Amino acid sequence: MDTVFQIGSRSFVLDEDKAREAFAAKRVINGRKTEAFNLLPLKYQWAYDLYRAMKANHWEPEDIPMGKDIEQWQSNSISDQERWIIRMGIGYFSAAEGIVGDNIQHVVRELVTAPELKLVLGRHAHEENIHADSLLYMISSLRINPHECEAMFEQIPSIKRKNEFVTNISRSLRRDLDLTLVENQKALAKNIFVFGQCMEGTQFYGLFGMILSLYRQNKFPAIGQMFRYTLRDESNHIEVFRNLFMDLVNENPAIQDDNFREELRDLMREAVRLEKEFIVDCLPVGAVGLSADDFCTYIDYIADRRLEGVGLKPITQGSKNPFPWLAETIDIKKEQNFFEGRVTEYQKASALEVPDDDDL
Ligand code: FE
Ligand code: MN
Numbered sequence: 001m002d003t004v005f006q007i008g009s010r011s012f013v014l015d016e017d018k019a020r021e022a023f024a025a026k027r028v029i030n031g032r033k034t035e036a037f038n039l040l041p042l043k044y045q046w047a048y049d050l051y052r053a054m055k056a057n058h059w060e061p062e063d064i065p066m067g068k069d070i071e072q073w074q075s076n077s078i079s080d081q082e083r084w085i086i087r088m089g090i091g092y093f094s095a096a097e098g099i100v101g102d103n104i105q106h107v108v109r110e111l112v113t114a115p116e117l118k119l120v121l122g123r124h125a126h127e128e129n130i131h132a133d134s135l136l137y138m139i140s141s142l143r144i145n146p147h148e149c150e151a152m153f154e155q156i157p158s159i160k161r162k163n164e165f166v167t168n169i170s171r172s173l174r175r176d177l178d179l180t181l182v183e184n185q186k187a188l189a190k191n192i193f194v195f196g197q198c199m200e201g202t203q204f205y206g207l208f209g210m211i212l213s214l215y216r217q218n219k220f221p222a223i224g225q226m227f228r229y230t231l232r233d234e235s236n237h238i239e240v241f242r243n244l245f246m247d248l249v250n251e252n253p254a255i256q257d258d259n260f261r262e263e264l265r266d267l268m269r270e271a272v273r274l275e276k277e278f279i280v281d282c283l284p285v286g287a288v289g290l291s292a293d294d295f296c297t298y299i300d301y302i303a304d305r306r307l308e309g310v311g312l313k314p315i316t317q318g319s320k321n322p323f324p325w326l327a328e329t330i331d332i333k334k335e336q337n338f339f340e341g342r343v344t345e346y347q348k349a350s351a352l353e354v355p356d357d358d359d360l
Helices: 016-024 045-056 067-073 080-111 115-142 146-155 157-171 182-203 205-216 221-251 258-282 292-309 324-329 340-347
Strands: 002-007 010-015
Touching (some): 010 016, 045 221, 067 221, 080 146, 080 157, 080 182, 080 221, 080 258, 115 146, 115 221, 146 157, 157 258, 182 205, 182 221, 182 292, 205 221, 205 292, 205 324, 221 292, 258 292
Antiparallel strands (some): 002 010
């Protein structure tokens, strides 16, 4: 159907059928090749909705005063084991946030074709920058030697192995990947599964739990607060990658076979194994309310939820959450005074709800 606009002596014809054709060619991969970043009409509504939810959660590290944390860091009220957890948190996440951001910018956002997917992935990458910046802010506030952090990537074997697990699945997808080939489609689907469900979705949760457990005991309140905001962001990232994975697989059914499903479950098994090794390094001796065994059980539980989220069979089956309080601690909707003014300012007039953390 043509719509004709007559403006003075000129007429402009808009062909709606052509526009519909272009819309139908919107795909996660191998979609319409275009330089035009035209969001409308939206095909992946979830991507736009998540973009809006993520933007409404905007935060900046330096708005959170570090005074109490600095005082505690230098005092005897904090044990060496507790300081070690913070060091491992800063050490691991300093590397991990960068790796996630890099994979979005140079692999996933490069390969997807629909503009609304590029939109939400741009926000996702920016949030990784905010997280990386929050770690810089913690390191400088606590006056930790910046070289120490870099050294941890190389010299703590469990951090090194976690990082290699994900960078290996990113590096091979860099250049000129022909996504008409099923094996390359599978490689991309694996990348999206590993980054979203295994790394951000599972391997982040050991430290999240430990740092929030300290926060619950009023230890390092500002660091705890930043990790709460980070965790809220991560739950959106897991959703972005979960939806992306599901749509990619549904649009390219040749990917799906039993073999592939088992490969994904094996990748999760490996992620869990590496995370447990890391948990033991974080907790070489017991601390108040923190046992390596409980954290390992927690990781089994989280991993199973992630698998179910993408329609895969759980590994442990019947695993239970040993930390029911954790869901409460990260539920920022109940936040009363702390950040209120600021969040409202960032959100401007938009009245968006914070997404549910019910995936825990
Ligand atoms: Fe992050
Ligand atoms: Mn993330």
